[in-house]
Amino acid sequence: AQSVAQPEDQVNVAEGNPLTVKCTYSVSGNPYLFWYVQYPNRGLQFLLKYITGDNLVKGSYGFEAEFNKSQTSFHLKKPSALVSDSALYFCAVRDPLNNNDMRFGAGTRLTVKP
Amino acid sequence: EPEVTQTPSHQVTQMGQEVILRCVPISNHLYFYWYRQILGQKVEFLVSFYNNEISEKSEIFDDQFSVERPDGSNFTLKIRSTKLEDSAMYFCASIPSKYTDTQYFGPGTRLTVL
Numbered sequence: 720a721q722s723v724a725q726p727e728d729q730v731n732v733a734e735g736n737p738l739t740v741k742c743t744y745s746v747s748g749n750p751y752l753f754w755y756v757q758y759p760n761r762g763l764q765f766l767l768k769y770i771t772g773d774n775l776v777k778g779s780y781g782f783e784a785e786f787n788k789s790q791t792s793f794h795l796k797k798p799s800a801l802v803s804d805s806a807l808y809f810c811a812v813r814d815p816l817n818n819n820d821m822r823f824g825a826g827t828r829l830t831v832k833p
Numbered sequence: 834e835p836e837v838t839q840t841p842s843h844q845v846t847q848m849g850q851e852v853i854l855r856c857v858p859i860s861n862h863l864y865f866y867w868y869r870q871i872l873g874q875k876v877e878f879l880v881s882f883y884n885n886e887i888s889e890k891s892e893i894f895d896d897q898f899s900v901e902r903p904d905g906s907n908f909t910l911k912i913r914s915t916k917l918e919d920s921a922m923y924f925c926a927s928i929p930s931k932y933t934d935t936q937y938f939g940p941g942t943r944l945t946v947l
Contacts, residue, residue, distance in 0.1 A: 751934055762837075762924055762940035763876070770934055809876060813934070820889075821936065823868075823876040 721746040723793075723810045725824035732800045732831055740795040740827045742784075742810030751813040752793040754784055757826075758806045766808075769793060770815075780804070800831045835859045837939035839925050845945045846915055854910045854942045856925030865908045866926040866936065867900065869893065876924065882908065915946045 723744045732738045744750055754766040767778025769786040777783045784795045795808060807826045814820040838857045846852050858865050867879040880890040882900050899911045908927075912919055922943050926936040 753935070755938070762839075763926075763938040765935050765937070768935060811876075817889075821866075821878060825875040 720822075721750065721812050721814060721820070722822050723752075723812045723824040725808075725810055725827045727827050728825070729828045729830070732829070734802050734831050734833050735799050738797050738800040738804070738829065738831070740808050740810075740829060742793045742795065742824060743791050744793060744810075744812050745791065746812060746814075749815060751815050752784075752786065753811040753813065753821075754778065754782070754793075754795050755809045755811060755823075756806050757809065763809065766795070800829075802831050802833055805829055805831045837925055837927055837937050839923075839939040839942050841942060842940065843943045843945070845947065848917055848946055849914050852912050852915055852944060854912075854923050854925075854944070856908045856910070856939055857906050858908055858925065858927030859929070859937060860906070862927035862929045862937070864888075864928045864931065864933075865900075865902070867910045868924040868926065868938075870922040870924065870941075871918075872921070879910070879923075912944075915944075917946050920944055920946045 752769040755763040756766050757763050766782050767776050769776050774786040782797050786793050807828050809826050810824040812822050840855045865882045868876050869879050870876045878891050880894045881888045897913050901909050922941045924941045925939040
């Protein structure tokens, strides 16, 4: 069965510094990988996805993620963090052949301090 | 931009009572989902729905749960006899077709069972 793991419950960075939120995946075959963000009292907002093609994908709000097949990773990155980036971030993987089979990681809480 | 909406934003109920959580998916979408997020934990798939029937459900989705699309716009999740452990955030999501890779989530309904 496919799954994702987010090894860090919490990530703290200072405003202006680069940030990385880690995600590793386990699938049989080629994965569809996603990042979603959840702001307080809000639903999940789509940030970016990797389906195929260029390993570096760019998404909303200046975020990007790099698909690394050899390390089975899909880390979320941003060159310069903002205080407003503070939120809960979820990595997710979906079976390309089954829309219904979407698995989320446990989430990583990002706190950006001024 | 069209959004998935959910009502109510917060529902408080007594154990054993029935609750109905409502979702209005994006109007041209055909596939609908419910997810659950227990506080501080990962987002878990509950059920998917297409063409007026359940297409897949998880082990969480037992006989206490049911879904319905009573008209052309609403998609509901009913819990017949709520338990304390049903307290969670419930998210609805939709996609326009099975070829769509990104699910669109609503803001969620926080269910508190006392």
